[in-house]
Amino acid sequence: MKQRLELKLNGEMCEVFVEPWRTLAEVLRDELGLLGTKVSCGTGDCGACNVLLEGKVVSSCLVLAPQAQGREILTIEGLATPEGLHPLQEAFIEHFAVQCGYCIPGMIITAKACLDENPDATEDEVRLAMSGNLCRCTGYVKVTEAIMAAKEKMKKSVSRTGYGKGR
């Protein structure tokens, strides 16, 4: 019943055998031990499980694992490099954007896609892009502040570290 699934996960090829009805979130968490991706609603309404599939935001609780066959996936675990944290991660720490933290991996992933696509995003554009990510702790104030601050950092660092489109 299990099928071979090959993924380019956080920059590395990996192989896993899973039933075809498993969601990507289940495979990441239960088969591959990447517990940073959280499942909060299970119906694609909250954004906590967001990952990047070929650079696009998807709710991994709604994506069936075979849909990711041979494709590139970025999870929160793949964001930092040996050189250090991603500017979004740094900004979320510096600007106190984190409280209980359960929604944060999905927030950071969505914010990355938003800024990759629109490196000059305004606050309104950030709020629109992020509006599918629900958080009950923060009121989004410091999260928005952190994303706006990371935007500036990313613009400065894009040539040096290669952050930006399609990690």
Added chain:
Amino acid sequence: MAEYRVLGKSVTRLDALEKVTGKARFCSDMSLPGMLYAKILRSPYAHARILSINTSKAERLPGVRVVLTGKDVLEKRYGLFVFDQYILAKDVVRYAGEGVAALAADSLDIAEKAIELIEVKYEELLAIFDPEEAFKQNPAAVVHPDLLSYQLGLFLTPQPVAERPNVAHHYKIRHGDVEQGFKEADLVLEGRFSLARIHHIEAEPHTWIAQRQPDGGITVWVGQQGIHLLKQYYTGIFGIPPSKIKVVAPSNVGGSFGGKVGLTADPIVISLALKTDRPVKYSFTREEMFKCGGTRIPAVIYIKDGVKKDGTLVAREMRLLFNIGAYSSLGILGVRNSNFGTMGSYRTPNLKVDSYGIYTNTPSALAFRGFGSNEVTWAIESHMDMLAEKLGIDPAQIRMKNFLKEGEPNPQGEIVHSIGAEECLKEVTKTVEWGKTPVKAEGLWRKGRGLAVANKYSMAPTAAVALVRILEDGSIELRHSADEVGQGAKTVLSQIAAEEFGLSIDRVRIVAADTDATPYFPASSSSRTTFQLGKTIYLACQDAKKQLFELAAPRLGVPPEDLETADGEVYIKSSPACSIRVKELFIVERPTSPQAFGAFLEQGGEIVGRGVWNQPFVYENLKTGEIDPEAARKGLRAASFYSYAAQVTELAVNVETGEVKIEKVATAGDMGFPVNPKMCQQQMEGALGMGIGIALWEEMIMDEGRVLNPNLRDYLVTTFQDMPANQNVTLLMAPVPHKDNPYGAKGIAEVLVPPIAPSIANAIYDAVGVRITDLPITREKILKALKEKKR
């Protein structure tokens, strides 16, 4: 104010790094070898008799290890205040979502399949949903016909009302003579207010892993709050000695807001685990969180106020009808808490409050951020504006006129201390230039602004214990049982220890909450952690430092009193250059004996400082709600402390669609002392996001006791786009120190929510002249009111 190194500074949160890298672990991330997965079959009916349950097909499914129904669980009922609930329903179900059968299987797939194979036959019974209907002397249905024979819990002495069979608890205040007060008043105004059933929407669904131990005990890992409370609850329910129960909270819990205090599925999960040697994991689905993960108590509130022409409040009478659901759970506490909300802000010479907890065939309530204060503040703060308008007084002025002052008795008789109501209101009104008439827009979007003030008491009595160990490198290890639900307890409490030892915060290590390793603390509930545990950690640090100085004194040749410590060194206060490093006090290496490698202190082995604080308090008289005047004079209080908040909201209302846009807010909070100002702001912003949703759209839509919107698509919460732009959010600190905390600090988490809804309602009235008294203030309600106003 004292000069601090670490306190009062916005130190980076200790949990931020692990949370932004995906490394933070929650109970829902845990698994154990051989773990089974549980599912619970829940009643589709709000009130029904169980005619038969057939579990044979489920039992035969390969991989199913344990199946339980009502006949397999403990015979007796349990509860927190009223013992009104069986672990799984026996004979009768009382709400849609009540557990009827439970099972544990090798995988979640098998468990899900098996649960569908259980056949239950029901006979529907007449159900009751409306709290006012249920409150009647002869209600159409009685939720617990045998209520008066039920055993009562240890706390709060629930007071059922014999002639009203659905009332689980009646709490009252009788202060002065309200009838006389109304006679003396120049204006008497009455109103009715109500609040919807809402849900906490914690990001992490409640999770448990329970494992039976060979000695007959049990270990439970919980994604919940209050490990020591839970241990006592589990002991009480299952009769397992406390010495054989271990409750562990992984270092992070994904949100609570009150929804993870108390019991929900715990007894079911433990019952399953007691039947197998394998650990059993259970997580609520999002749908189950709505149906059986606890809600805020929906309420109907009647208020009658008598005021003098100048706005002086002379009498207030309130009747609070709380719809606590099918089982009393923590609802009883909400009934009590609400009364403190009526007493914390205003001088009220004559106050009469009757607060009722009423059973209905609906999901049970739990605590909710602002527990009890949300409900009464919604009514009182709306009503204060209505009174002000009738008297032609400014809304800020009528409040200023009636605020309690430091040192005077509140209606309960408690001597008021650390009251920041006035400071909060002054801060927000100054910031927004209240009193200057804002420009009124014409056209579709009409602008308005409104204010509100709130208090939240923290429950007494509480006690806390904390331990501080000095490690061989001069670092500090903290052992306490605070819950980290996102509010930042880890960071704030570590700041306190760092301050006392003159260390940077990265030299403080925290032992994760575990009843085997961390000492007593009830729970990080009732906004108590910074106040209560903060003090206890301070005391533990003093104790540890005393021991440290006694040890170092002979080495430095001075008495211990002359010593102080900072940066991992003990030094002489008068000549700081004379010092010894803490690590030098430890014996680590003994070259002759490699097997004796390891650090210890020659005298005493190690330094463990202990802090204990059992807060003095006095119980109120249950007939009047008042406390003994003699005890009050001695400084005893019925509340632990009160914190305060005020908010001004500026908004625009679309007169054609009823849509409300929150444009600008100013919030002030009285937290006594902001130990970490940015983290105080976090609380304010989070409360704002939550409060706007509560005011404008949050509601569990109920039909015949069933939740129609148990998901995050149909239950609306505030999103990024619903918030005002960052530059329009002003957060103000109005700290009024409390003498019982060494730094003056109080809690702030809860009080910030209650003023938001009434400030929005008052602003809507200011904008379009309609007064909505039923939360949430949906577009439909605004449009309907606008139409009626035109007529």
